Amino acid sequence: MAKIWQKSITVNELVENFTVGRDRELDAQMAAFDVLGSLAHTRMLHSVGLLSKEDLDAVQHELKTIYKDIEAGKFTIEADVEDVHSQVEMLLTRRIGDAGKKIHSGRSRNDQVLVDLKLFFRHELQEVVESVDTLFRLLIELSEKHKAVLLPGYTHLQIAMPSSFGLWFGAYAESLTDDLELLLAAYKITNKNPLGSAAGYGSSFPLNRTLTTEV
Numbered sequence: 001m002a003k004i005w006q007k008s009i010t011v012n013e014l015v016e017n018f019t020v021g022r023d024r025e026l027d028a029q030m031a032a033f034d035v036l037g038s039l040a041h042t043r044m045l046h047s048v049g050l051l052s053k054e055d056l057d058a059v060q061h062e063l064k065t066i067y068k069d070i071e072a073g074k075f076t077i078e079a080d081v082e083d084v085h086s087q088v089e090m091l092l093t094r095r096i097g098d099a100g101k102k103i104h105s106g107r108s109r110n111d112q113v114l115v116d117l118k119l120f121f122r123h124e125l126q127e128v129v130e131s132v133d134t135l136f137r138l139l140i141e142l143s144e145k146h147k148a149v150l151l152p153g154y155t156h157l158q159i160a161m162p163s164s165f166g167l168w169f170g171a172y173a174e175s176l177t178d179d180l181e182l183l184l185a186a187y188k189i190t191n192k193n194p195l196g197s198a199a200g201y202g203s204s205f206p207l208n209r210t211l212t213t214e215v
Contacts, residue, residue, distance in 0.1 A: 027084035030084050051102055145166070
């Protein structure tokens with residue numbers, strides 16, 4: 001089967017296998033985020049008149065069905081399909097006809113890859129923050145619990161000021177607040193919408209980028 005990007009030259013199979021590598025396996029990890037991006041993008045297409053209400057309803061319904069399949073572990077990228085974007089679009093087209101092809105309007109593969117990655121990173125950062133918050137609360141609890149359990153503080157290997165186990169737990173908790181500031185900065189950078197860049201030069205469609213941020 002010809003690839004989307006393939007022109008008149010056939011790529012050597014060994015070269016293709018080397019460059020593609022684990023793309024299909026890694027793409028599968030992006031599937032849920034690809035669907036979320038398409039849900040937002042198609043709502044925007046409808047708002048600017050590029051997708052009818054009928055088509056929007058059909059696309060949204062099937063995208064949500066695909067999302068449930070992904071969550072249930074029932075989604076796979078078929079062997080002759082280029083990538084996760086093509087798999088989602090193909091499933092839609094099979095189920096609802098030409099309306100499924102319209103989800104690609106106003107965006108390129110570059111758009112979709114960037115959106116998928118940003119949503120993935122955002123999700124991972126949220127999980128890290130939740131884990132750090134859990135650890136922070138535990139350390140604060142231990143700090144309060146052991147605040148009266150004495151521990152010698154050392155300076156230049158000599159016993160100096162009295163300290164406590166509680167103080168040490170609190171110190172580690174305090175250091176986590178700095179880590180959370182860094183995670184917040186990473187989240188702010190990640191939480192930006194690349195849709196509309198297309199292949200690098202924008203799109204002639206009247207896209208509304210503010211609506212596609214509602215993911």
